Amino acid sequence: MGADLVHFEIVGDDADKLAEFYTKALGWMLDEPMEEFGGYRGIKTSDNENAVGGGLYKRTMPQQGNLNYYNSEDIEASVSMVKENGGQVAMEKMAVKGMGYFAVCIDPAGNPFGFWKTDETAE
Numbered sequence: 001m002g003a004d005l006v007h008f009e010i011v012g013d014d015a016d017k018l019a020e021f022y023t024k025a026l027g028w029m030l031d032e033p034m035e036e037f038g039g040y041r042g043i044k045t046s047d048n049e050n051a052v053g054g055g056l057y058k059r060t061m062p063q064q065g066n067l068n069y070y071n072s073e074d075i076e077a078s079v080s081m082v083k084e085n086g087g088q089v090a091m092e093k094m095a096v097k098g099m100g101y102f103a104v105c106i107d108p109a110g111n112p113f114g115f116w117k118t119d120e121t122a123e
Contacts, residue, residue: 003070
């Protein structure tokens with residue numbers, strides 16, 4: 001068993017400045033902001049088809065930080081294991097229509113992380 005890193009999100013107060021930074025400093029390719037998703041930009045880190053991609057967007061809360069998502073075949077079971085082992089749930093399972101499901105948890109040290117399950121039938 002394991003939980004592979006499948007997605008990451010970078011947040012900041014000036015998303016345009018961050019997009020420029022990561023494009024120039026790391027050579028990442030960023031999508032144009034998707035207004036229907038609050039200006040969220042997809043990130044492609046390389047041409048390697050196995051590379052983990054991510055997203056970048058404007059911080060919406062002062063305490064909000066970057067977030068890593070890990071693969072889960074069963075989000076409810078993964079969230080249950082987090083609770084059983086001293087973690088908390090910050091956001092219960094939610095659908096991203098046509099893409100999949102996610103949940104956000106907090107480890108015992110206060111670090112947030114998420115679970116992701118790809119499911120193109122998600123409503």
